[in-house]
């Protein structure tokens with residue numbers, strides 16, 4: 014399992030980075046390394062190989078550091094969004110979570126940057142498009158990306174100092190790992206508890222049954238070595254870890270000899286090597302360590318296991334999960350892995366795949382079991398298939414279906430059409446420029462390289478494809494033979510069944526209570542004094558103002574004043590408004606269509622997300638607010654697709670089919686989709702609880718927020734669950750609703766379109782789109798897509814969704830101003846300031862929550878906490894934060910840093926396929942963006958204090974609070990709260 018570190022949560026909210034790159038015929042970055050030869054010496058390194066990877070427009074250089082043996086891969090590509098990462102093979106042999114806690118503690122200050130949390134401090138001093146650290150089962154990696162060279166060198170210095178020279182103080186270990194502390198650290202009479210960031214984080218992780226299941230599959234499939242333990246940390250074992258063990262693990266694993274570096278982009282290789290060698294690697298000598306993972310001894314018989322989880326009170330009676338997992342080949346066998354990846358996709362992916370038809374379409378369960386599909390994250394790959402949400406009586410039935418489906422595939426083979434579709438999809442994905450290309454490249458090769466496989470070969474996808482085609486041509490039974498070898502004749506197969514146990518939570522709580530008692534009962538008076546002192550010291554340290562000037566920074570005057578305009582043009586075709594954007598899309602055409610919802614009745618609207626799901630699984634269903642007035646907005650769903658230029662006609666034919674006659678009356682298919690959607694959404698509540706809390710707190714403040722909540726919030730989940738739990742008759746009624754929605758939505762009158770493609774293909778593309786539009790039913794009405802709701806009544810509320818979690822997710826929203834209001838830029842700066850200088854310290858460091866944040870969005874300002882042991886206390890922190898803002902207790906530098914954070918967000922590169930799309934969906938034009946940018950530069954300390962007083966101070970503007978979390982007595986006794994249980 015992958016544990017994404019500290020910043021992860023911030024990033025989800027701030028939307029992920031996208032990579033842009035210049036595409037020019039003469040590739041300067043690639044040319045610069047093409048002259049290198051094997052054996053060349055560069056700054057303490059020897060070049061081992063230079064490899065062309067044309068499918069990724071990249072030249073790869075493999076190097077080894079002479080003195081330490083550190084490995085290095087450089088990927089030269091004309092992309093200004095440069096990426097750096099350093100990775101270590103981290104192979105724990107117990108459940109204490111030592112690599113995970115080390116990853117956290119490493120970021121608590123280093124020799125050159127002796128400040129608490131330099132990573133967090135850097136957030137306000139960098140233009141990074143990505144910054145994070147991640148711990149997998151057997152590696153830990155520290156990657157970042159940025160488009161600015163000075164910033165790149167700043168970040169590299171902070172990263173390398175953190176991993177090679179961390180301070181690893183005991184107090185850091187106590188804060189990030191685990192500690193005993195009084196509930197109120199200043200009050201020796203308050204009860205002693207377990208606290209610690211990772212301790213609480215992992216309690217949160219394992220309050221999700223699906224995580225329990227996935228962890229058990231890995232541990233039991235490969236019990237023999239490092240995969241048999243919980244690398245993130247199992248809470249009962251975390252409290253066994255000592256500070257000394259943590260330091261020893263660092264010493265043996267975070268050494269250059271055990272390290273692998275990736276550098277990517279258009280910055281020169283030599284400069285990278287000079288900095289890495291000169292400042293760090295040159296100071297180390299090679300050590301003798303062996304962190305290799307042995308192969309798992311293969312079983313002679315399949316194994317079975319049974320585990321338990323907590324009962325989901327929201328779900329139905331069907332809460333059992335069962336799956337079969339097979340151990341496959343080593344991931345370093347690149348071609349075998351490529352082949353098995355395709356086979357696993359053929360087996361489970363899409364409505365025509367054998368397992369979809371045999372397992373999902375039978376409606377025995379709600380969705381595939383977690384991990385279903387190919388997994389290549391460990392030394393040996395695995396394939397899982399199974400079902401969740403089944404009745405406990407159906408376990409044997411599922412096992413039978415799995416066996417007979419393999420038999421069927423072995424005798425009948427796969428449909429050639431599906432094989433072609435997958436190869437085509439691979440080709441398309443190579444051409445489609447994903448967000449943050451370098452980062453994805455570094456992460457994609459992590460597992461192969463970690464086990465000393467060939468990372469360059471792993472990226473040469475065209476080689477794999479031609480070898481695959483050849484293998485198929487040589488042996489028509491190639492795929493069936495593999496299915497037989499790996500699934501029918503493979504005894505290394507684990508079947509695991511997970512059943513809910515009504516006492517599960519109680520047993521877990523009892524375990525913690527007893528463990529705590531064991532620790533506390535052994536305390537001497539001297540120990541107790543240490544606990545009290547450490548608690549106070551930690552609190553004091555967290556409160557201490559620090560001088561962070563040792564950290565490098567980017568300054569505001571180094572930031573571009575002008576926005577990058579997006580070259581869009583709008584025209585009409587057969588009355589339909591069409592936005593075109595010519596961009597270097599690399600032979601891919603992008604089509605997006607927004608269908609307006611205003612003509613759909615309020616009663617039908619909640620069913621729209623389901624409708625989108627039914628007509629095509631790949632559809633997005635956003636709905637968007639407009640930017641000038643709180644109560645004026647556009648309601649729409651967006652249909653989105655992309656294809657190779659040569660397949661444009663085919664793609665449009667598919668869309669024409671969808672618009673002409675959606676197939677809605679297939680009851681079984683409908684039920685399968687509803688089941689899967691409900692199951693997916695239910696499980697996302699644990700990982701994305703803060704989004705649900707925020708969304709619900711916004712729902713009463715604006716009409717747009719209300720609709721958003723109906724579409725993707727707890728209200729939508731309740732609707733889905735009511736359909737799943739209803740009788741078959743009521744399901745048919747829902748299908749009737751689908752048909753009514755279809756009449757309103759799949760219609761030219763409500764449509765507007767955006768096209769992104771290369772300038773060479775634009776004319777042909779538009780001609781085809783014109784032809785497609787002329788086939789659609791209805792008349793185009795381009796006049797007005799905005800809904801005005803002047804009579805909308807704000808509803809302030811306090812709501813708890815009572816859930817059997819061990820942590821809370823709190824959301825609070827305030828009614829503010831739209832994007833074009835002059836206070837919007839001030840609130841944006843305020844949000845960054847508030848998080849960096851107040852919320853983070855109070856909610857995460859002191860409160861023990863995994864994360865917190867402040868988000869300024871169109872018309873609404875929201876605060877939240879994530880995996881939070883507290884709920885009401887966090888709401889008090891929100892109040893305190895507002896008081897702090899109103900007092901103006903911050904400096905001019907704090908404001909500058911907050912602005913830099915805002916620019917980090919606004920200046921994220923946009924891929925050619927997405928260029929102009931934010932204008933298309935939100936209506937925010939280049940002029941509006943430029944005005945916003947000018948205003949951002951001007952925001953002063955007084956402006957921030959003023960908007961705090963105007964919008965956030967108690968009694969000023971409407972607000973609402975919603976949270977998800979366990980039963981809370983204080984809330985139950987307070988009549989102002991509405992508690993929703995289900």
Ligand SMILES: [Zn+2]
Pocket residue numbers: 016017018019113117211214
């Ligand atoms: Zn973590």
